[in-house]
Amino acid sequence: MKHLLRVAIVPAYLVLCLVLGGASGGGHWANMVLQLLALPLVAAGVLIRRNTPMASAGKQLMWLVAFSAALVILHLIPLPPALWTSLAGREPIARGFQMLGQPLPWLPISLAPTRTIASALWALPAVAILFGMFRLGAFTPRWLAGALISVTAVGVGLGALQLSGGETSRLYLYRIANRNAATGFFANTNNMAELMVVAIPFVAALYLAAVRKGSSVQKRSGVLIILLGALAVLVVGIAVNRSLAGIGLAVPTVAATALMIFFRGRRVPVWGGAAIVALLGASIALVLSTPFGNNLTTDAARTSQSSRYTAFGTTIEATKDYLPLGSGVGTFPQIYPMYEDPQRVDRWYMNHAHNDYLELALETGIPGLILIALFLLWWLWRVVRVWRADEPDQFARAASIGAAVILAHSFVEFPLRTAAISAVFAVCCALMAEARSRVRSKSSAAAERTQARHLSAD
Template sequence: MSHNLRLAAAPVYLLLCLLLGGASAAGIWANLLLQLVGLALIAWSLSAQRRTPIDTPARQLIALVVLMLLVVVVQLVPMPPSLWTELGGRERIAAGYRLLGEPLPWLPISLSAGSTLAAGLWLIPAVAMLLLVAKLGAFRLTWLAWTIIAVAVVSAAVGALQVADASWYFYQVTNYGAGVGFFANANHQATLLVSTIPFLSALYLASRGKGGFSKRTSGLLVILIGVLMILLVGLALNGSLAGFGIAIPVIAASIVMLWLGKRKLPGWAAGLMLLATAAALAIPLSTPLGNNLTTTEAKSSQFSRYTTFLVTAKAAQEHLPFGSGLGTFIEIYRTYEDPARVEQTYINRAHSDYLELFLETGLLSVPLLLLFLIWWSWRLSLAWRSDEPDHFARAASIATAAILIHSIVDYPIRTAAISALFAMCCAIMANPRPRSRRGEQSPPEKQARHLSA
């Protein structure tokens, strides 16, 4: 297979994920296509011969993914009644069999094996994207960055059309009146727009580093400023409170990238960034902004995050130690709702990836999550404190931080679009520099000719 085709695989698949994977439950056929293509790319990435050894951080990241997939497998293994009846949340199931006079069968950890298998299949786009970058190792950072930027700009433009005309919405169940772009949920559109911002800084710094401040660099700067204005307008039309709150530290970090250039981040600057992030995140949670987590109205609404967080936490506690099974949230949550307040509208997500994951996997995923956060913190520190920093690794660290923070109060990674973006950014942090045809980094003048083309 030609070298250029190898280089195009990652940006093309990322493009498909961002365009077609904007819903966590809807868009079944589009997501099926992404999964089928993803399976083919996973097989290719695993079988293709890489021209250079895989770096240790990339190996560690791939190992974490393997352990994550192993959790799915473990939840599907049948167990004898003497074991599964001792797990939390199984009392009613055992009582049902006894009431029917049926012997207790062998059952897996998951209370819905079909839902868990389906949830496992939703991981395919992220795994494929990660392997294309981290395992195959053939990619151009600028191609990936421009792919994200192009989709974000078009998605913002589509969002403007949606606000003006409801016929532009792609999903039946969506946030009508908000600019959601290629997504079903306004918050996930905000995640994409915010995550794109640091890559604008990375592209400018990469261009300036190759040829100094030239007419071409100044022209690129004008284009990138225009893109930033479009993204900010898209955020305004989107209306996501979380998007507004996360955008402030992301923009600040992107400006710090420009200020630093190739220098390492001073310790005092890192402290200021953390304080600014904490202050910015407190803004959406303030009562005057009318969020549905901390206000008085939120405490009385069955559809607020305040209620879903409490109910999900209670259900998770009762299903310890191994959870109810991936993909079982809807079935479990409805058994904990107040019957007197049940309506036709139902809760399909906990609106917190961490709480929902804790309910579905219990203690199985806790050490994996901690190991990932340790790995991510280590790579983030190296990206900002290295003597020879990589601009795209820094941009990827900002984007992943935005997604991880947003996941506290929403579920962006449950979409194929954001999960693929997140996986790509993690792979860049693990293996930030592109490889040339012979496995060595391209000289500056060759990179400049590629940029010129």
């Protein structure tokens, strides 16, 4: 019983993240609860010593997390006037103090330190999941996949009820949300669609794991029926959701999942990966074509103040002015309005750039871009290792597909700014890095029956 409670920690926390962490700008009380619950997980991960060494891929990922945390801390350290005034984009601030006749104070790199702290706290759930999986081993892959699929299916049902109630339905969980759409536990339809797409390969992973365990035909048939029902719910949910991003990402995801099943016991040939990349490119090109009415490549997008086309161009312009160190983590809402055309501003505002890579380039400059590049190299290396393994880990393959969906979606959205999607992304990265669940050996079980103390293995 004690062992079951232990391995349920991360799956249970993932469920909370999916239910409570569905908005980047709203749900402050719910996100505060998730952040407070994350602290014991992080503390335990730091203080408790592992029984076995962490895999090299896990160490590399944790070092990237450490470097990211160091960058945030660096943005909060007060600098002498001679230093911060030499940074790009600080001239108006220095001029303001001079106009007031005030001496220049010590200031940090971040132009909005409180926003930087808030952004760091927003990342706590994802960090807690990494610590829980790498340091504590408080999970099993099957339970994580089951939690993800179950909550997603419930979210589809909630979305159907939201649609039936119309835009005034009380079932929408956030005051600012995509009304008249199936958002589920999210404020944004795109994020709900993304979660449904990410869940698809984990359905296949659960089935392949059941088959591999050598269970009876009756049990495998029962599992297959249940998982096919879950898959049908996800497909219907994606269709009802009507998110262009969800539809575009679903096509290559289903194809990659088919590769998982077809090459279940052996490595995937190079042509398989090339075919998935080509299919992803074709899907993106189709979604961005004029008939679908997206707000990035159409003529209407070029004249709209609130389109992605305008947001991308304006963010790039601002980024150039704040290189090489950026404006500070979390400062986008303060910087972006300074670059908007005053004659075209309307009641809509940009809370994010709708492209996480561009937003991080503005906020963190060259150091942040280096960290992004290092992470993408790590991810690509792990994708090759996972898919070219002679004895594949099906959950790692599913996780690589899920991470790819989130990384691709981040080019036109900001999914990692929500605790729910960032938690799922952390799970995917940990599974790709061969995080080990903490399991009991037979000798441990025997020792427990005789009430003798025995250390469990990671």
